[in-house]
Structures are given as structure tokens and as C-alpha cells.
Amino acid sequence: MDFKFSERENLLRKTVREYAESEIGHRIHKMEETGEFPMDLMETMSRIGITGVISPQEYGGVGLGFMARTIVLEELGRVYAAIPMAIQVHHMACAALNDFGNEEQKQKYIPPLAQGKTMGCVAVTDPSGGSDVVGMQTRAEQKGDKWILNGRKCFITNSHTSDYWIVIAKTAEGAKGLSAFIVEKDFQGAKVGRKENKFGLRGANTGELVFNDCEIPRENLLGQEGGGLAVAMKTVSDAGRTGMAATALGILTSVLEEAAKFASERKLYGKPISKLQAISFYLAEIYAELDICRLLCYRASWMRDQNMRSDTENAMAKWYTCDAAFRCAKKAVEIHGSYGIMREYKVQRLLRDAMVTIPAGGTAEVAKIVMGRAALAPYELQR
Amino acid sequence: MPDPKYWAQLKIDPETKILIREGIPTILNPLDKHALEAALQIKEKTDAEICLVSMAPSSAVMVLREALAMGADRAFLFSDRSFSGSDTLATARVLSAGIRQIGHFDAIFCGDFSLDGSTAQVPSQVAELLNIASVCHVESIKWSEEDNFIWVTQKIEHGDVTLRATPPILLAVTKEINRPRHISFLEIIEADEKEIRILDNSGLGLEPKTIGISGSPTQMADLILHKGQREGRIITGSLTEIVQQLTERLTQSGIL
Numbered sequence: 001m002d003f004k005f006s007e008r009e010n011l012l013r014k015t016v017r018e019y020a021e022s023e024i025g026h027r028i029h030k031m032e033e034t035g036e037f038p039m040d041l042m043e044t045m046s047r048i049g050i051t052g053v054i055s056p057q058e059y060g061g062v063g064l065g066f067m068a069r070t071i072v073l074e075e076l077g078r079v080y081a082a083i084p085m086a087i088q089v090h091h092m093a094c095a096a097l098n099d100f101g102n103e104e105q106k107q108k109y110i111p112p113l114a115q116g117k118t119m120g121c122v123a124v125t126d127p128s129g130g131s132d133v134v135g136m137q138t139r140a141e142q143k144g145d146k147w148i149l150n151g152r153k154c155f156i157t158n159s160h161t162s163d164y165w166i167v168i169a170k171t172a173e174g175a176k177g178l179s180a181f182i183v184e185k186d187f188q189g190a191k192v193g194r195k196e197n198k199f200g201l202r203g204a205n206t207g208e209l210v211f212n213d214c215e216i217p218r219e220n221l222l223g224q225e226g227g228g229l230a231v232a233m234k235t236v237s238d239a240g241r242t243g244m245a246a247t248a249l250g251i252l253t254s255v256l257e258e259a260a261k262f263a264s265e266r267k268l269y270g271k272p273i274s275k276l277q278a279i280s281f282y283l284a285e286i287y288a289e290l291d292i293c294r295l296l297c298y299r300a301s302w303m304r305d306q307n308m309r310s311d312t313e314n315a316m317a318k319w320y321t322c323d324a325a326f327r328c329a330k331k332a333v334e335i336h337g338s339y340g341i342m343r344e345y346k347v348q349r350l351l352r353d354a355m356v357t358i359p360a361g362g363t364a365e366v367a368k369i370v371m372g373r374a375a376l377a378p379y380e381l382q383r
Numbered sequence: 384m385p386d387p388k389y390w391a392q393l394k395i396d397p398e399t400k401i402l403i404r405e406g407i408p409t410i411l412n413p414l415d416k417h418a419l420e421a422a423l424q425i426k427e428k429t430d431a432e433i434c435l436v437s438m439a440p441s442s443a444v445m446v447l448r449e450a451l452a453m454g455a456d457r458a459f460l461f462s463d464r465s466f467s468g469s470d471t472l473a474t475a476r477v478l479s480a481g482i483r484q485i486g487h488f489d490a491i492f493c494g495d496f497s498l499d500g501s502t503a504q505v506p507s508q509v510a511e512l513l514n515i516a517s518v519c520h521v522e523s524i525k526w527s528e529e530d531n532f533i534w535v536t537q538k539i540e541h542g543d544v545t546l547r548a549t550p551p552i553l554l555a556v557t558k559e560i561n562r563p564r565h566i567s568f569l570e571i572i573e574a575d576e577k578e579i580r581i582l583d584n585s586g587l588g589l590e591p592k593t594i595g596i597s598g599s600p601t602q603m604a605d606l607i608l609h610k611g612q613r614e615g616r617i618i619t620g621s622l623t624e625i626v627q628q629l630t631e632r633l634t635q636s637g638i639l
Contacts, residue, residue, distance in 0.1 A: 007444075008575060011445070011566075015568075019565050047567060048565050048568060
């Protein structure tokens with residue numbers, strides 16, 4: 001086992017860290033105030049390769065894979081987690097197109113996404129709930145050479161900033177009755193709905209997509225008819241859960257930095273509070289949690305790059321890292337005392353952001369169902 | 384140079400007075416990044432080739448790889464235990480010997496000073512040893528290909544000076560000259576293929592007494608970490624008196 005990053009991965013990390021600190025850091029306040037994702041960031045992010053990090057070079061991407069993507073998202077998240085939140089969903093759209101698209105679809109849709117000319121999103125969740133995918137209400141019916149889509153998708157990251165939407169809809173009953181479609185925002189009958197006002201990850205846009213007799217050309221069916229569940233599951237697991245985990249990993253990195261810095265500077269009883277055992281235990285726990293999460297996230301990404309099935313590892317990385325980011329952010333706020341709840345201090349934002357990562361991209365409970373199945377599998381086979 | 388984030392951990396060997404760099408990451412001197420950007424901007428308009436030179440421990444390969452990813456074409460690292468403890472003059476001897484060995488050049492771009500030593504002596508010393516002209520505090524460079532003149536704006540105490548020069552020349556730049564570009568991932572991939580040649584002193588052939596501690600007329604005596612401390616002072620009196628005292632103090636401190 002080799003736990004070392006390559007020279008290239010280290011340079012990649014350094015590059016993204018410098019980019020995030022110089023280009024995003026000073027814009028956080030405005031994003032927090034307005035709740036808007038600044039679209040001009042797409043241009044600089046694409047110039048570096050962030051938008052196309054997992055997309056193959058033949059489709060305008062960089063083709064560096066999922067480990068590189070995790071490093072990228074982690075470093076962006078260390079500075080401001082709303083950005084990797086938006087970008088990881090953008091990557092989900094790229095991944096769905098690359099994994100399930102035919103050659104024409106790949107050539108048409110991946111290059112503008114990989115090169116950051118526009119954004120993408122993946123819309124699975126209906127107002128009836130995201131965890132019960134099969135029970136969704138959004139329907140598509142075939143009429144002539146078109147699919148007619150009706151329904152509503154909610155809590156969709158990049159809803160109002162994307163031009164290309166990967167939408168999962170019901171085309172028949174049952175688990176094999178879901179299909180995936182590539183919807184362009186300008187298609188007749190497609191529009192954006194409500195824009196959400198979240199308390200965390202504010203710089204990432206979240207909202208509704210509404211379809212009223214939306215006309216989708218037949219060739220925009222993504223994958224097989226009835227293969228929508230596979231598109232949703234693979235995309236959410238491989239790109240969504242690992243992306244959410246990496247975003248939370250960035251938050252956790254920042255949590256440790258803020259907590260350790262404050263504890264070293266703040267003096268009580270004539271010495272820095274880091275010298276108090278109670279505080280040092282808090283810091284030790286955050287430190288260990290960060291390391292555990294890094295190992296979980298990197299393993300899941302590494303497995304994906306090796307084309308190994310990693311549903312359980314993705315679920316574990318997502319559940320544990322998002323939860324740890326929240327637990328540790330709470331500890332960091334406590335270390336800060338009353339300062340921790342003041343808007344001037346970063347830790348309060350880290351706590352808010354970490355909280356939002358928990359239900360996003362699949363709830364903790366759904367992740368546990370995946371892990372529970374894996375835990376029981378060997379024993380069920382013996383029965 | 385050693386990463387400033389780790390300067391608190393820097394120590395010097397009590398006997399040799401040499402900086403102990405083991406375990407301290409190396410970074411590209413920030414001003415050298417501006418120098419590289421200036422060279423890259425000229426490369427974009429000409430068919431220039433950019434060659435990086437550095438005297439550093441072998442761990443600096445990573446730093447050179449970063450600079451290659453920015454757009455430089457190839458790199459030379461002069462690395463030898465006998466270079467350890469070199470002061471500015473001994474460093475300049477190594478760099479100039481290395482540059483001479485690489486061959487023809489039109490211009491040498493470097494930062495005005497390094498963030499760690501901050502002596503600002505190496506650029507002029509290298510130019511002197513190579514017997515070429517040099518300009519320091521460079522804030523802008525314009526290369527006229529038609530007549531091969533280089534127009535340089537140099538910052539001086541109370542203004543700017545515009546100079547016209549011909550190659551070969553050494554230009555030591557300030558941070559005002561430009562904003563270094565971000566590296567792209569594709570450039571990182573391409574940099575893997577670019578050449579980094581590591582040369583020790585057997586390749587440069589410098590006299591042992593001219594390099595390292597024995598070749599250094601100056602040596603570090605001690606290393607003290609500066610700890611900034613805030614000094615609180617309460618000014619009393621009427622509003623006018625308070626403002627007067629405050630402005631006096633700020634003037635004395637050189638802030639106003």
C-alpha cells in the first residue's frame with residue numbers, strides 16, 4: 001500500500017490552493033450576502049482545468065480522474081465549500097454524460113461543460129422526496145419523435161445557473177420504469193422555479209426545475225429507456241457522494257486550521273488555551289477525524305480510478321466525512337467560545353456549511369442502508 | 384527557498400552555522416514567480432526558450448516542476464553538498480558558472496530579492512560575474528523585436544526611470560511588474576515530460592574554496608525569530624489633544 005501522493009498530485013493541490021485563496025477568498029462575503037454563485041468564476045476555473053478535471057481530453061476535459069477531483073474539491077472547500085458544492089454537481093452531469101451518453105451526446109454536451117462555457121446539473125429529487133427514487137412523480141411520455149416531460153424537481157444544485165440538466169423521470173412503473181434525459185434549459189416547456197434560501201453553502205445555487213409539457217428530442221434520452229435508475233444510482237454514488245465527501249473534507253481541513261489557530265492565539269490563565277488539556281483533546285479529536293476522513297475519501301476515489309465498484313466505500317466516505325465535518329465544526333465553535341457564534345468568525349460558517357452537506361447528495365440514512373447491506377452480505381449468503 | 388509557513392521551525396547548526404533545511408518544504412521564491420511571468424509574456428510574443436536555473440537541495444525539483452508547468456521549457460538544478468552554506472557571492476558563482484555552461488542567452492530574469500535572505504545581492508553579483516549589464520527594481524519590460532532594444536522601467540526612491548538596453552542583460556523584477564498566472568492541469572501533465580537536469584560541482588568545475596562556507600566572505604552568526612508584539616497605550620486629554628498626540632505618534636512611527 002502506498003499512502004503517498006505523486007509529485008503531480010501535490011502540484012495539483014498547490015495550484016488549486018493558490019487559486020482558491022487568491023480568486024475565491026475575497027469574494028466569500030458577497031456570496032454569503034447574496035446567495036449567488038458568481039458565474040465568472042467558471043471562466044477562471046475552466047482555464048485551470050477544474051471544470052473538466054474528470055472529463056476525457058477528447059471531449060475537452062483534462063482526464064485526470066477522481067482522485068485528482070477529490071483533491072481539487074477538497075482544496076476549494078478549504079476556502080469556501082459552496083464552490084465545490086456547485087462544481088461537484090457540475091461534474092456529476094459530466095460523469096453521467098460520459099458514463100451513459102452515446103458518441104453524439106458526448107461530443108455535443110461534454111465539451112461546453114468541461115470547458116466551463118456553461119454549467120450542468122443532475123435532477124433526481126421530486127417534491128415527493130429524493131430517497132424514494134422509484135416513487136417520483138415527474139413523468140415522460142413518448143409522443144412521435146419527442147418525449148413530453150411533466151413534473152417538478154426540487155433542491156437541485158445549480159438549478160438556476162445550468163444550461164444542461166440531466167433529469168430522471170418516470171417512463172413506466174417500477175424500478176425499471178425510470179429513464180434519464182438531457183434537457184436544455186431553453187427547451188419548450190422547461191423553466192426554473194423557486195430559488196432556495198439556504199442557511200449554509202450559500203454561494204451554491206439551489207432551486208426548482210419545472211416541466212410543463214416540456215418537449216425533449218428523442219435523441220436526448222440518456223442511456224437506455226428504463227435505465228434511469230442506473231444513471232441516477234451510479235452518478236449519485238460515484239460522482240455525487242465522493243463529491244459531497246470531498247467538499248466536507250475541505251470544510252474539515254479548514255475547521256482544524258481555524259480551531260488550532262484560535263487555540264494558539266487566545267490566552268486564558270496567562271497561557272494559550274491550546275495548553276489546556278480539555279481544548280487539546282478537542283483538537284486531537286478533530287485532527288484524528290480529518291485523517292480518518294482523508295483516508296476514506298481518497299480510498300473511494302482511488303477505487304473509482306481503478307474501475308472498481310465502490311458504492312459502499314463512497315457511501316461510507318460521504319456519511320462519515322459530512323458527519324465528522326459537522327461534529328468537528330461544532331467543537332471548533334465551542335473552542336472559540338462566544339466568538340464562535342459571531343459572523344466575523346469563519347467557524348460559524350463552517351458549522352452552517354457542514355450541516356448542509358449531511359442531507360445533500362443522499363441522506364446519511366440512505367448511505368447507511370448501502371453500508372448495512374454490505375455489512376450483512378457475507379452472512380446472508382451463508383443462510 | 385524554505386517555505387515561510389515553516390520558518391518558526393528553522394534552526395541553524397550551532398557549529399557550522401548552516402541552516403538546517405531537512406523537513407522544511409521548499410517553495411518558489413515569490414518574486415521569482417513574477418520574473419518567470421515576465422519571461423513568459425515575452426515568450427508568448429517571440430520564439431524565446433525559457434530555461435530555469437536554481438541552486439538548491441535536490442528537493443527543489445518539485446519547485447522547478449511547478450515553474451515548468453507555468454510554461455518554462457527546461458530546467459537546471461545545481462545541487463551539491465559542497466554548495467551548502469554559500470552566501471550571496473558563493474551562490475552567484477555557482478549560478479553564473481551554470482548559466483555560462485548552458486550557453487547563449489539574451490536575458491536573465493530573476494526576483495529582486497529572495498524572501499528569506501532579502502539581501503538583493505545575488506542578481507547584481509551574477510551579472511557582474513557574467514560581465515553583463517543588470518537592472519534591479521524592474522517594474523515593466525518591453526521587448527522591441529524590430530531593433531532588439533529592451534525598454535525597462537525601474538523604480539527608484541521618488542519615481543521611475545525608463546532605461547533602454549540591449550541584450551544580454553539581467554533584469555531583477557519587483558512584484559508590481561505583473562500578476563503571475565495560475566497553472567493549468569494540462570500544463571502540469573505536460574511538465575512531467577520536460578527536462579530537469581541536476582548538476583553537481585563536478586559538472587560545474589568550480590574551485591572548492593570559491594563555494595560553500597569556504598567560499599563565503601559572510602556567514603550567518605545566529606538566527607532569531609522576530610516576534611511582533613502589540614503595545615497598548617491609552618491617550619488621554621481633550622479631543623484636540625488626543626488627536627494631536629495620536630498624529631504625532633503615527634508620524635514618529637512613519638505611518639503618517
